[in-house]
Amino acid sequence: MGIKTSHISKTRELSSDELRVLRMDSKFSEKEIQEWYTGFMQDCPDGKLTRQKLINEYLTFYQEEKAELFCKDGTDDAASLSFYEFLLAISPHAQ
Numbered sequence: 001m002g003i004k005t006s007h008i009s010k011t012r013e014l015s016s017d018e019l020r021v022l023r024m025d026s027k028f029s030e031k032e033i034q035e036w037y038t039g040f041m042q043d044c045p046d047g048k049l050t051r052q053k054l055i056n057e058y059l060t061f062y063q064e065e066k067a068e069l070f071c072k073d074g075t076d077d078a079a080s081l082s083f084y085e086f087l088l089a090i091s092p093h094a095q
Contacts, residue, residue, distance in 0.1 A: 013037075022084065026091040033087065040083050048080035054089075 014022070014037055022033050040049065081089065 022087060026087050036087060037083060040086060049086050050080050054081060
């Protein structure tokens, strides 16, 4: 349960525990996580990124086939990603 199952707050800043887990599980620094979180919540105020929106964003960097493959990563809900799932999905690709 906890942060790994998308229970990150949608209305406040990330807690120190949430940041600690995200830093351990991703390649991002605390500052980078905060920046990604701010952007994520601006784009997805409900705290969920739809699969189609992810594909559309990913297409700005990669070919369609690669975007589709990238978006097949396992998630709790195949239709959308939580911030935690999103951050882990982009972590190996962003750095």
